[in-house]
Amino acid sequence: MVIYINGQFLKKEDAMISPLDHGFLYGMGLFETVRVYEGFPFLLDDHLARLNQGLEVLNITYRFHREETNRILQDLLKINNLSNAYIRLNVSAGIGDVGLQVEPYKEPNILVFPKPLPLAGELSEKKAVLLKLRRNSPEGIERVKSHHFMNNVLAKREIGNAADIEGIFRTEDGYLAEGIVSNIFWVKGNDLYTPSVQTGILNGITRQFVIELAKKHNLCVKEGLYLLTHVLEADEMFVTNSIQEIVPITTFEGHQLPGKQGQVVQQLHREYRHYCQSLWSRNGLGSE
Template identity: 45%
Template structure:
């Protein structure tokens, strides 16, 4: 694997960061994961916006524009001879002395990785409620940064690739999956947990809601207890790599039909190769 580090390509074992990087010392770093379709990083502007907004909150100078963002991604994928890929872009605070500064970080480090897709969309998954609750965001909203809560949830779930763990808030409201957002259908209405629950504002979540609006599918964001999910007509999860995945069971409830998620996924796939998809919906 070739990795793009601060604009230069390195072999995997040669791409190294300083032990004085505040991304390592204090966890001051953010990242985005997205999917490359025939060389095109789908919804890259939305990913860029979320990343750059996180950097503003952390006081880290964003070192690239949205045009630079797509160029870095495509160059890294091309250098690895990949046309379909899983992309990760990480920005760390950069090298500083010990101690958390009150001012801005002006020398962030940028790491871009492109790897083959080991797994694309699953036909369906099971959903397992986790005992560990979803923690609240450390800032005003959740960004793709610290994954400690996700790590604890993943350890609880264990090695079950066809399962997704479901976080509830401390108040018992449905939050999100370990690496996904949650949707369910009840009385013909599409529902998804509100950002008030502290979930990640997923790029695919946002796109699915926009797609539902365009298609005239009624939807609501809200605070929902687990019982709402268990008595729903259909459940599915979303993320940028796996797209839209139906949920086949949760606890004692089984779903064998997924008409809306199948329909939405078919509509979703119409946009993934369209350079203007983010403008057309």
């Protein structure tokens, strides 16, 4: 597999960064995962906007732009003979002295990794389980998609490697938060519920897109602080992320759910498929 690193395309075995990179020493790094459908990077503008916002928080003086980033992606896809792929955009702060740095990072390491994915298919289901481990609080004012992933790794160890199970975090105060690698939603009547970013969750790109899709179809979206008892009354439940898209849940803490038979999840999935090869940003939903 060939990857991109700082302007070069190299075999992944040949790519190297310094052990003095502060992404390694202090976790000063960010990433985004983008799904490519038949060569099109879905919601790339939204991913880059969040990445750029995080770079500002980490005081890294680099910004991504669609034209340049898409050119790199298209070259990577061509070199690796891929048309459907997982893409990871990764920024690591760069070399610094040992010690905590206050000054801006002016020479970050920019890496882009591709991974082949199959053609996007039908809905696949998962079971959800409540994690014993609580969601850690964000490192700053709000959560960024950073290299600080130990909380997620420990949660994954708690549930094991089963691909059809997603662990659901609660906050220290007992409010539902998010999945290990996903945001969570549930349906009750005509209302679509999801935990608020006030809980300290990552404001997922797919989360934001699904919220706009739901509003487009006259669902009443409610973001708030919810306890377990609230979701156990749900008609449907699903989780979202950029690679797995919309994943319906069949059971959660003994509560049986319709999974992919749910009407709302089917409707949202159809809409997702309609846009996944053409939309640069969720803002494009309003331009039809």
